[in-house]
Amino acid sequence: MTLTKNDLELLSEKGISESKVNEQIETFKEGIPFVQLEKAVTVGDGILQFDAEQEKQLIERFDETQEGMTLLKFVPASGAASRMFRALFNFLDAYDPSEESLNDYFERTGDTDMKTFSEGLTDFPFYRIVQSRISGNASSKDEEVYLFVKEMMSEDALNYGFYPKGLLPFHNYGDHTATPFEEHLKEAAVYAKNDDTAKLHFTISEQHGKMFNQEFSNIKERVSAAVKASFDVSYSYQKPSTDTIAVDMKNEPFRNEDGSVLFRPGGHGALIENLNEQNADIVFIKNIDNVTVPRFANTVVDNKKVLAGVLLKVQKKAFEYAELLNKGDLNSNQLEEIKSFVQDELNARFSEKLTSYSIEQQIDVLRDKVNRPIRICGMVKNEGEPGGGPFWINDRKGNISLQIIESAQIDMDDPEQANILKNATHFNPVDLVCGIKNYRGEKYDLMKFVDAKQGFITGKTKEGRDLKALELPGLWNGAMAYWNTIFVEVPLQTFSPVKTVNDLLKPAHQVQ
Structure with a gap:
């Protein structure tokens, strides 16, 4: 591929290397292989299910253990309402x-x-x-x-179609309406509070920065008084360096009418870089439009604490084993104990060759498996809502792992694969609690745990011409492919997104 002087200047301006562009062109040429589903994840086979007493214990564990920890709520909020x-x-x-x-x-x-x-x-x-x-x-x-x-x-009226979804009126309290932004503040004050301050980070579009700042200025005193907490709110934008090149149908760079190369936003997978810049012991992740009115709030809060309790319980063991593995002097009983933990609780799978390795080699494998970020993902029973779901997949190297997979990643012309998708019992509501530090308290470089081959190639048009666009691996899909993953069944009441305006008529968004 030959780049002009103007092309190189554009790359420099965006912070994109020429080698990165060449890699993306090669991806278009090679195509992205479909994910190979092994089977759907079910309760008892990849999804944990807790009774009321177990949930109570997990909530207590979080309430007792989180003291002194840094907590953060991370909210992808860049979507416009169009x-x-x-x-x-x-x-x-x-x-x-x-x-x-x-x-x-x-x-x-x-x-x-x-x-x-x-x-x-x-x-x-x-x-x-x-x-x-x-x-x-x-x-x-x-x-x-x-x-x-x-x-x-209308553009010359309220212009709601231009608004970021997070700043639209979602709930009517009589004396005021509340936006999703406000509801996330109130929710975070219950489970993501350090001392008396709830810390939140929103990823937004740069054009909406002033609007979010104005909304926060307008509501913070009222909300702080209502929930008896102050707020530390920060924002970041999707980086220009995560934009991806578009190509024509011959896999050549797509050029605009002025001759410039077309770059497009890389999708929500680009936000792994924004997440990687955060520094907290526990990170709660939830989409901006998934909020609810007060009468359902306790269910939502308890659920978040249950997921966090699972994280703290598993992480405690993982840290103890990581420290043991780091010392390196383990007997066969300890090795078997760690193997069982990695397989049964972290859901990682080993190569059949593992038993033929030396003790030192097995320790290296276990060290790699244990020293990874951990995500606890809530999963909702499938009742027809769109969205990705939890599956056991077989990657290109024969490794079996737990992943959140979108339907676009599955070969629907393969009857066996289509049938696995059809019979899935749960779907992904984007309800994550993450541990992004190792046993020494050092933050992982999250970019090292991305599967770059789990992106998406989609067909688009511009100026009446066909093009192909590349989306980066989704934030909770390929961008977290090499994390340790635990799925937990959560109540349907915790999932109340607003995808169309009529969703605001559902009970979850009606205050009265």
């Missing part, structure tokens, strides 16, 4: 209240999303905000719905 409002944008393009009634429009188009939206209008958290701006302007109920949507979505 996809959430897709049905509303389509409605504005397709409906004219002067030409037809709403009922005729619904019959003509079969637009069930807008029918649900119009019928639930008064239950949306932003109803009073929007209504106060259009009051008296409509001559009919149908026109009111149209003007309501127009006021929400």
Whole structure:
């Protein structure tokens, strides 16, 4: 591939090396192989399930052990709300209240999303905000719905489609509406508090920085008084150096009309670099749109503490064994004990050749397996929600491991693979508690535990031309592929994301 002087200047500006671009071009040429599913993870075979007494003990372990630890809540929050409002944008393009009634429009188009939206209008958290701006302007109920949507979505009005999802009104408390940003603050104050300060880090789009700062300034006194905690809030942006080159259908760099090479954001997998810059003993990870109203809050908080309790319990053993392995003088009984722990509790698998290795070689293998970041991942029973799921996979070297896999990574033309996916019992709600330090208290370099071959190649168009785009391995997928992974079944009530605007009508988002 030949790069021009302007190309090299662009690479320098983004902080991307020429070798990195060449690697990405090769990835396009070679393609990314499908993941080989071994079997779905189930309760008793990769997913832990606890009864009420066990949960109580795990919560107590966290409450008693976390004293003196640094806790952090890490919230990916860069997503804009445009996809959430897709049905509303389509409605504005397709409906004219002067030409037809709403009922005729619904019959003509079969637009069930807008029918649900119009019928639930008064239950949306932003109803009073929007209504106060259009009051008296409509001559009919149908026109009111149209003007309501127009006021929400127009660039010269509320422009909700431009907003980061984290700053939209999600919950109506009567005297104020709360954004997901605010709900994450309140939640963190219960389980991610160091002394009297809850520490949170949000990954956001640079263009939204001022908006988040303004929101925090507006609400922090009220929220601090309500939860009796102060907040240490920080932000970071997806790095330009994680952008990936786009190619045409011949795997040559895709060039814009001005001749410049097109780079695209690398997807949420790029955030492993942002996570790698954080320094805490326990990191809670949760998506920005997965919040709930107070009556479900105790379930959410208890669940987070259960996951953290599992982390602390397993980590204590892992640290003890890591220290033993570091000394290197182990007898065969100790080796067998550590092997059992690694296999039964850390869910790591060994090569069949392990028993033929010398004691020193076995210690090296165990040292490598134990000295890794640990993630405890909540998994919800599969009830038809979209999202990745937990699977045992067989990698290209014949190693079996626990992974969170997206459907796009699976060869759906392979009946056996498709059947494993179809029969999966659980899915990933993005509910993680992570230990990112070793037994000496030193932070791991998380970039060393990424499987670069678990990215995604997708088809896109720009300026009417086809292109191929490369997404980096997802944050909780390939970016954490070589972590020690433990899955725990969690209640469905802990998963209440807002993917479309009508999700705000669900009980999890209705205060009253």
